[in-house]
Amino acid sequence: MSKIKQLKVTFLGTGTSTGVPMITSTHPVAFSNDPKDKRLRSSIMISWDETxxxxxxxxxxxxxxxxxNVQSINGILFTHEHSDHIAGFDDIRPYSFRMGEVPIYLTNRVLRALEKRYDYIFATENRYPSAAKVKSHIISKDSILDFEGVKVIPVEVMHGNLPVLGFRFNNIAYLTDIKTITPEEKEKLKNLDTLIVTGLRKEVHSTHFNIEEALEFIESLNPKKAYLTHISELLGFHEEVEKELPKNVFLAYDGLSFTSE
Known part of the structure; x- marks a missing residue:
C-alpha cells in the first residue's frame, strides 16, 4: 500500500469578490495596518513533491x-465561472509558453463561459500567436480524479441557485461560495483532517455562508482543523475575529500555508 502524500496548501487569496479593502470603502477594516486584513480574491495552491x-x-x-514564486503548475481546477474566480485566466500564458497546453478541470457550463469570455484562447483557426493553450478536462460532481497518486473528489455545493464545485484532496477539502449542500454531497466530506470553507461576514447573505452558518457546518463535520476564507471586510478585523473562534477554527489569510498531517 502506497504512503499517502503530504500535501501543502497555500492560501493565494482569502477575500470576497471585491477584495479587501474594497474600492471606495470607508469601513474601518479598509484602513487596517495589519497585513492579514489585506485580502486578494480567493484561491488556493495545493502542492506535493514537484506537483x-x-x-x-x-x-x-x-x-x-x-x-x-510559482515557476510551474500541473493544472487549474475551477469552482465556477464568476469573475472573481476566472478573471485572471489570460495570465496563464507564461505557463503555456513553458509547458504548452495547460490542463484545466471544469464543468461543461464553466467551459462554455470561458470559451465565451476568452474566445481567442479556444479558437481553432486564425489563433493569435501568443494566446495561451489549454487542455480541457470536463468533470462533474460524480468524477473521481487521480493526480499523481493524490485522490481528488469534486463536491457540489449551491451558491444560491448556482451549482459550484468544491474539491477534496485526500483528507483536505476546499469549499468556496457555499450556501447549501445536499446530504449526498456532504457524505463526501466525512473524516476530514482540514476543511476550508467560506465565512463571508456576520450578517446573513443570500448566496454565501455567514460566519454562524460556517461554524455550524464545521461542527457538523467535525474536522480536526478548519479555516475560514472568502472573507469580507464586514466580518471585522482579523485579530479580533480569530479570538472569538473555536479552538480548532482559524481565519485564513493571504500567504498562509500548512501541510497535511
Missing amino acids: TYIIDSGPDFRQQMIRE
Whole structure:
C-alpha cells in the first residue's frame, strides 16, 4: 500500500469578490495596518513533491503567482465561472509558453463561459500567436480524479441557485461560495483532517455562508482543523475575529500555508 502524500496548501487569496479593502470603502477594516486584513480574491495552491495545482484563477492570479514564486503548475481546477474566480485566466500564458497546453478541470457550463469570455484562447483557426493553450478536462460532481497518486473528489455545493464545485484532496477539502449542500454531497466530506470553507461576514447573505452558518457546518463535520476564507471586510478585523473562534477554527489569510498531517 502506497504512503499517502503530504500535501501543502497555500492560501493565494482569502477575500470576497471585491477584495479587501474594497474600492471606495470607508469601513474601518479598509484602513487596517495589519497585513492579514489585506485580502486578494480567493484561491488556493495545493502542492506535493514537484506537483502543483491551483484552484481558480481570479483577477489577482498574476500577483499571486509572482508573490509565491510559482515557476510551474500541473493544472487549474475551477469552482465556477464568476469573475472573481476566472478573471485572471489570460495570465496563464507564461505557463503555456513553458509547458504548452495547460490542463484545466471544469464543468461543461464553466467551459462554455470561458470559451465565451476568452474566445481567442479556444479558437481553432486564425489563433493569435501568443494566446495561451489549454487542455480541457470536463468533470462533474460524480468524477473521481487521480493526480499523481493524490485522490481528488469534486463536491457540489449551491451558491444560491448556482451549482459550484468544491474539491477534496485526500483528507483536505476546499469549499468556496457555499450556501447549501445536499446530504449526498456532504457524505463526501466525512473524516476530514482540514476543511476550508467560506465565512463571508456576520450578517446573513443570500448566496454565501455567514460566519454562524460556517461554524455550524464545521461542527457538523467535525474536522480536526478548519479555516475560514472568502472573507469580507464586514466580518471585522482579523485579530479580533480569530479570538472569538473555536479552538480548532482559524481565519485564513493571504500567504498562509500548512501541510497535511
